Amino acid sequence: MGFFPPFEPSTPQQGTQAFQPPSSPPPQFIPQQTQATSFAVNPGAIHGCLFRFTYIWQRNGEQYWFVPVFVGSRSVSGFRWTGRQWIFFGVDTRQIISFSCF
Incomplete structure (x- = not known):
C-alpha cells in the first residue's frame, strides 16, 4: 500500500512553516494496538509518522487519530481528530x- 499524505504544508510565512489540517x-x-512501551516513545520512531494518519494510545487511556507535523525531543504536535x-x-x-501510522 502506498503512502498518500492527508495534506500538504502551506507556504511558509515570515520564516515559519504554517500547516493546514x-x-x-x-x-x-x-x-x-501494538505492544505498549514501558517508557517514553522514541521521537525517532514516531518521526516516521510525520504527515500520516496516526492512531495514538496514551497512558491515561485516551486514544485518537492524529496527524503529526512536528516531532521534538520530548513532544509531538499536529492535528487531533475530535x-x-x-x-x-x-x-x-x-x-x-503506543502508536500506529498509515
Whole structure:
C-alpha cells in the first residue's frame, strides 16, 4: 500500500512553516494496538509518522487519530481528530504508550 499524505504544508510565512489540517477525516477503523512501551516513545520512531494518519494510545487511556507535523525531543504536535473536526494539539511523548501510522 502506498503512502498518500492527508495534506500538504502551506507556504511558509515570515520564516515559519504554517500547516493546514487534513482535508478529510481519518480512516473509519481503529487499528489493533501494538505492544505498549514501558517508557517514553522514541521521537525517532514516531518521526516516521510525520504527515500520516496516526492512531495514538496514551497512558491515561485516551486514544485518537492524529496527524503529526512536528516531532521534538520530548513532544509531538499536529492535528487531533475530535470526531467532527481536526484541532491543533501537542502531547508529551512520555504520555504515549503506543502508536500506529498509515
